[in-house]
Amino acid sequence: MKRKLIHIGIAVCVCLVIGFLSSFATQSSVNDWYLTLEKPSFNPPNWIFAPVWTLLYILMGIAAGLVWAKGLHHLWVKTALYHFGFQLLLNGAWSIVFFGLKNPFWALIVILSLLILLALTIRWFKVVSKLAAYLLIPYFLWVCFATLLNYKIWELN
Numbered sequence: 001m002k003r004k005l006i007h008i009g010i011a012v013c014v015c016l017v018i019g020f021l022s023s024f025a026t027q028s029s030v031n032d033w034y035l036t037l038e039k040p041s042f043n044p045p046n047w048i049f050a051p052v053w054t055l056l057y058i059l060m061g062i063a064a065g066l067v068w069a070k071g072l073h074h075l076w077v078k079t080a081l082y083h084f085g086f087q088l089l090l091n092g093a094w095s096i097v098f099f100g101l102k103n104p105f106w107a108l109i110v111i112l113s114l115l116i117l118l119a120l121t122i123r124w125f126k127v128v129s130k131l132a133a134y135l136l137i138p139y140f141l142w143v144c145f146a147t148l149l150n151y152k153i154w155e156l157n
Contacts, residue, residue, distance in 0.1 A: 003069060004065070004066070004069040007065040007066075007068040007069040008061065008062050008065030008066065008069070009065070010065065010068075011060075011061040011062070011063075011064040011065035011068060012057070012058055012061030012062060012065065013061070014061065014064075014088075015057040015058070015060045015061040015064070015088065016054070016057050016058070016061065018057070018088055018091065018092050019053055019054070019057045019092075021092060022091070022092040022094075022095035022096065023050075023095070025095045025096045025098075025099045025100035026095050026099045027099075028099060028100060029099045029100070029102055030046065030099060033099075033102050034099065037104075037153055037156070037157050038153070038156040038157055039149075039152070039153055039156065040149065040152040040153070040156065042149070043149060043152075043153075052142065055138075056138060056139045056142055059135045059136070059138060059139060060084075060088070060135075060136065060139055062132075062135055063084075063125060063129075063131075063132040063133070063135035063136050064081065064084050064132070066129045066131060066132040066135075067080050067081060067084070067125055067128045067129055067132045068081060070128050070129065074128070076124065076127050076128050077128055079124055080121065080124035080125050080127065080128050083117060083120050083121040083124050084121050084125070086117055087114055087117040087118045087121050090110055090111075090113055090114040090117060091114060093110050094107055094110045094111050094114060097110050098110075098150065104150060104153050104154035104157060105154050107150055107154075108147070108150050108151055108154050111143065111146060111147045111150050112147060114143060115140075115143055115144065115147055118136070118139070118140055118143055119140070121136065122136050122137070122140060
């Protein structure tokens with residue numbers, strides 16, 4: 001149990017660090033460029049994003065920690081964690097492309113790739129731990145919403 005908690009703690013920290021680092025790209029333009037964009041009527045207020053993403057990063061870390069705790073000597077664990085790592089990189093890349101590069105079209109390509117990789121990650125997590133897979137569902141649903149939002153922003157601008 002102690003080993004599982006250590007794995008979860010490390011994984012949560014890694015996810016939160018990725019989120020923190022990608023927030024630098026977000027902050028660089030959220031108060032200027034982003035304000036000038038036309039947004040759809042269902043665009044949530046800006047203050048909602050930080051708490052939602054913090055919760056999602058914590059759930060992602062718990063899920064990854066549960067999978068990792070099963071042991072890296074298992075091929076399925078390694079495969080699941082490789083998928084998780086790559087989707088986490090795409091997650092961070094989206095902020096850089098959308099906010100840092102100010103490019104909604106290429107950000108849409110990134111987030112669509114993220115969505116596909118996230119679905120594969122959930123599939124692999126389910127092989128290792130059903131609970132870990134279920135913990136990623138809120139993240140998947142939020143990325144679906146973010147994909148729609150990204151598309152509409154690109155379409156409107």
